[in-house]
Amino acid sequence: GFDEAVKSPGKQMAVIRGRIRDSQGQWRDMEGTFTAMLTVPGVNGVVLSLRDLTQLKAAQTELHRLAFYDPLTGLANRQLFRDRLNHVVRRSRRSEEPAALMFLDLDGFKRINDTLGHDSGDELLKKVSQWLAGCVREEDSVARLGGDEFVVLLSRISGPDDAGKVADAILRRLCQRVRLNDHEVGVTVSIGITMIPHDSEDPGTLMKYADLAMYRAKELGRNTYQFFTPAMNIKAARRLLQQEELATALEGDRFVLHYQPKVDLESERVIGVEAFLRWHHPEKGLVSAQQFITLAEETGLIIRLGELALRQACIQVQALERAGFESLKMAVNLSVRQLTDSGFLDMMRKVITETGVSPERLELEMPAELLNEDPRMLRELLVSLHDMGVCLILDDFGTGSCSLVALQQLPLDVIKIDHRFIRDIPYNVSATDVASAVVALARKLHLTVVAEGVETPQQLSFLKSAGCAQCQGNLFSYPLDEDALIGFLIRQYERPLIS
Known part of the structure; x- marks a missing residue:
């Protein structure tokens, strides 16, 4: 004692x-x-x-927090989530009680970071974290893997229907506009879901499957969810091969431009051309952009491809001038991903300076979906481009949502009627009415109207009578390589294309 x-x-x-x-x-x-x-x-x-x-x-508490929790959002991090997933998989294997793993990715988050800054991006991530936590039960887990990637682990559920209900709740909660740094932005999310233990009992494989399902949700238009299916594995392998081929082609300078003439209906002469990107594939031959542009956007390769296309187009403008065609304009297509990239304006200025092309010779064709971006940010972007002297064209007009207020307030010069309306002229009354209305509206707003996809004399006749200013399409010429374009332009100066 x-x-x-x-x-x-x-x-x-x-x-x-x-x-x-x-x-x-x-x-x-x-x-x-x-x-x-x-x-x-x-x-x-x-x-x-x-x-x-x-x-x-x-200090021990802080070390534990840093080791297992995301410092920005306070959610579980990758390491802690992996432990929780392992636990749920083991329990589900023993009890045969279903669970679900959800992989979530914010739609367009990089554009918000690039345009509004990382502080605004961080603020959005914190809001999303709170919303996600409010959509699940206490026994479920929400984690941030990094960037704008989140995962949700639903344990002790009855089956896929329960997972679908939670996904629906998340989509409804996140589908709203948020004010960040005096800008109002839309928030949507794409969700991939895999079932435990039905799809796999391996945690790494489950993460892969949920990721594949999420990418499928993005392909279907975003702001939706998809369950994993075995077919996604096959598609993912094919997609990886295409991505590697695309990157190799970019390094190997396997891309060229073809040019489709644009005709003025009053003078009946070619006044410009539109550049189309083509891929010289070693097995498939010449591949159009429609077959690889989506993959390029998803992988970020579109930024390098876009600069390559713009540079080649500017070089071609100089070649046309040397051939005696000093007044022709060159139209280049841009994607929303390119236009909202933080380095886009600097890239434009750099290419224009290095090639020596006059900005007035360039036309930038922008998809109508660009109007869904933050109005203030969009106006700042277009004003900067307009101040450079380039012509701004709104492409695919008539598809999706398009604000008439935006048409009035934005410094646009030209609108193009989507080819899907042109192809049914003059036999479809709705198509002719839309085309006539677009032409009338554009003239009221002092905008030039271009009709693309013109293939028949009947379509051309109707568009002329409706007051359309310019046309392009296979009726006049298919897209041509640079040598064929020069020959075509020489011939068209010898005789009008229309008369």
């Missing part, structure tokens, strides 16, 4: 831990030890040593 311990001075008797209040009334975590001590012969004594553990425990 105590008496025996005192006979051995310096011997530790006990260790205690607890909390005490300091002089400011704050609780402190303490650790104390009692040590026997012989002070005066025949007198028993102990020494109490106290150590303040408050900072140590705070």
Whole structure:
């Protein structure tokens, strides 16, 4: 006992831990030890040593948080989520009780980061994290893997229907506009779902399957969810091969431009050309952009491809000038992904400077879906481009949503009637009515109208009578390589294309 311990001075008797209040009334975590001590012969004594553990425990808590939680959102990070997924997989394997893994990716998040800045992007991520946490039960897990990628683990569910209901709830919660740094942006998400243990009992494979399903949701138009199917594995392997081929082609300079003439209906002469990107594939031959442009956008290769196309188009303008065609304009197609990239304007200025082309000779064709971007950001972008002197064309007019207010407020010069309306002229009354209405509207707004996809004399006759200013299509010429284009232009100066 105590008496025996005192006979051995310096011997530790006990260790205690607890909390005490300091002089400011704050609780402190303490650790104390009692040590026997012989002070005066025949007198028993102990020494109490106290150590303040408050900072140590705070540091341990912070280390745990940094190791297992995302510092921006407070959600579980990849490491902690992996542990939770392993646990759910083991439990589901034993009990045969279904669970679901959901992979979520914000639609268009990179554009928000590039245009509004990383502070706004971080603020959006924190809002999304709160919304996601509010859509699931306490026993479920939400984690941020990095960037704009999130995962949700649903345990103890009855089957796919339960996972679908949660996905629907997330889509409804996130499908709204948010104000960030005085800008209003839309938020949507694409979701991929894989079922445990039905699809796999391997955590790594489950993550891969949910990711594949998420990409399928993006392909279907985004703002939706998809369950994993075995066919997605085959498609993913094919997509990876195409991506590698595309990157190799870009490194090997396997892309060229072809040019389709644009005709002025009053003078009946060619006034410009539109550049179309083509891929010289080693097995498939010449491949049109429609077959690879979506993949290029998803992988980010569209930024390099876009610069390559713009540079080649500017070089071709110079070649046309040397051949005596000094007034022809060159139209280049751009995607929303290119236009909203943070380096786009600098790239434009660089290419124009390095090629020496006059900006007035360039026309930039922008998809109508660009009007869905933040109005303030969009106006700033288009004003900057217009100030350079380039002509701005709104492509695919008549498809999707298009604000008439935007047409009034944005510095646009030309609108193009989508070819899907032209192809049914003059036999489809709705198509002719739309074309006539677009022409009338554009003239009221002092915009030039171009009809693309003109293939028959009947279509041309109707468009002339409706007051359309310019046309292009296979009726006049298919897209031509640079040598064939020069020959075509020489011939068209010898005789009108229409009369």
